[in-house]
Amino acid sequence: EAMAVLPEPRKNEMLLASMQLLEALVQSGEVQVQRMCWTCRHYRGDRSKRHHCLLLRKDLAVQELRTDCAEHERAA
Numbered sequence: 001e002a003m004a005v006l007p008e009p010r011k012n013e014m015l016l017a018s019m020q021l022l023e024a025l026v027q028s029g030e031v032q033v034q035r036m037c038w039t040c041r042h043y044r045g046d047r048s049k050r051h052h053c054l055l056l057r058k059d060l061a062v063q064e065l066r067t068d069c070a071e072h073e074r075a076a
Contacts, residue, residue, distance in 0.1 A: 012062040016048065019065065035072035037065045042073065 003011060023038050025031040037043045037051065037060070045051040051060040055071055066072075 015062055015065060019067065020047070022067065033074060034067060035069045036067040037069065039075055040069065040072045041075040042071070043075070 003014075006014075019036060019038055022031070022034050022036060026033055026039060033039060037053070038047055040053075042053050042055040043051070044054060045060075051062070051065060052058070053060055
């Protein structure tokens, strides 16, 4: 409910920041591997403005980025 009042650009910024934090924690070994887009072999993008899923064959809006995807395959 608290997020509902935020403008869409702010929500997008918060999601991207959360994903950056999760990725850093995964890389440092602080947390177990998350099944998020950025750690997936199907993800192509710049992690800021452009996001693309090779599996879905489509560009993704920030709101479509996943943090727990059943189709996740760990990137090499």
